[in-house]
Amino acid sequence: MEKEKRTIGRKILHAGGWQLVKRGAKMLPFGGTLVVVALVGHDIRRKGVVKGVINSGLDALPIIGLAKNGIELVAGDFFPDKEVPVNGKEKK
Numbered sequence: 001m002e003k004e005k006r007t008i009g010r011k012i013l014h015a016g017g018w019q020l021v022k023r024g025a026k027m028l029p030f031g032g033t034l035v036v037v038a039l040v041g042h043d044i045r046r047k048g049v050v051k052g053v054i055n056s057g058l059d060a061l062p063i064i065g066l067a068k069n070g071i072e073l074v075a076g077d078f079f080p081d082k083e084v085p086v087n088g089k090e091k092k
Contacts, residue, residue, distance in 0.1 A: 054079065
């Protein structure tokens with residue numbers, strides 16, 4: 001069985017792909033922070049001002065936000081959503 005020879009083009013593509021992955025991994029924590037900052041308003045509407053800001057602040061911190069979201073996948077929200085009126089009446 002013949003071994004496939006790697007051409008110069010394939011070697012460059014492989015090295016370039018690896019560089020792209022490394023750069024993306026370095027940028028990921030800050031990319032996550034930008035997403036959280038963009039969604040602060042939505043979080044405040046769902047949870048209220050104080051709980052929404054605290055929740056978004058914790059999510060914006062790279063390591064703490066990752067741990068918090070991992071725990072919330074299993075245990076549920078640390079800061080539950082505020083009660084929403086149903087048909088003009090408070091939900092009980």
